[in-house]
């Protein structure tokens with residue numbers, strides 16, 4: 035393993051079986067948008083059974099009880115701005131030392147004054163969705179006219195009042211060729227992070243067209259190409275970490291990783307769009323080594339805990355057990371932390387400890403969260419080894435991979 039490999043992926047500084055790195059809490063399922071890919075199958079009005087303010091406080095107390103480094107908390111929905119106690123929840127989490135971020139929908143509720151209140155309550159970051167490069171494509175994705183223009187305005191406001199901006203984009207076959215133009219918007223808006231989500235056929239997303247594994251490989255390489263322009267993370271494509279490791283230290287990238295027609299088109303359009311306006315190249319932000327149930331967990335609007343928002347297999351309820359007890363004790367979460375038990379290619383892949391595949395994709399396709407991830411095209415090499423390395427912190431010795439052979443893209 036070279037020094038470049040070591041820097042290609044960020045490892046957690048603690049044992050992922052003991053505490054999560056990030057927890058997403060769906061504070062409500064209510065939302066006024068009707069997005070075509072909605073995981074939550076959002077509803078118009080708030081569920082009377084959703085966690086109350088007091089229960090929310092107790093959940094945040096539980097999350098803070100992990101102690102430093104405390105998990106990052108993202109309040110999502112539905113639309114979290116549907117909750118009138120949102121600023122109170124943010125302030126409570128902030129008082130406990132939690133880093134609080136928000137993932138609102140762009141509706142009339144997303145006003146400058148509410149954003150200022152949330153910033154004053156301690157919120158650090160806001161993520162907004164941009165799934166199309168223009169009003170026509172974004173608004174049809176979101177199901178409401180005018181959302182594209184409102185999103186651009188809201189993004190400028192977020193930056194203007196000093197909150198960190200994250201842009202989220204869901205990739206499907208319908209919008210994949212718009213990615214270079216979306217990237218241009220991300221750069222112009224000054225986003226700190228671009229989070230690119232690879233569609234899981236769940237919720238309303240069942241009716242959309244996901245990329246094939248080969249197409250996804252090309253897009254992931256293009257994203258890594260683009261990560262010198264803005265910090266990029268992927269959601270439900272952990273094999274981005276495999277690609278980051280494979281590419282580390284390779285100087286002749288195009289020889290090692292064949293450039294397919296999709297990546298070629300994305301690169302050409304990116305170069306044309308940014309000609310003469312490229313930002314100064316930055317060092318790519320290494321992707322963080324978390325996966326469903328391994329450093330990551332999701333709490334739904336009624337307090338049920340899942341390994342991820344896209345893996346609808348409940349592991350407990352915070353109404354019955356504390357979050358730390360669920361996170362540490364759930365049998366399924368423990369299984370998800372043991373990549374040696376995964377099925378198919380993921381179970382013997384030399385990247386399994388640092389990638390492990392999208393457990394949500396595996397579940398959506400086969401009904402088994404431990405099955406092979408069909409959205410990855412990598413063929414593990416027989417010669418691949420898994421090398422032991424020691425993580426920092428209290429964790430047990432963990433494993434790290436050596437670079438496998440180049441994967442044609």
Ligand code: SF4
Pocket residue numbers: 272273276379380381383384385386389390391392407410411412413414
């Ligand atoms: S085969 Fe599975 S573990 Fe290996 S890189 Fe692909 S998704 Fe990751």
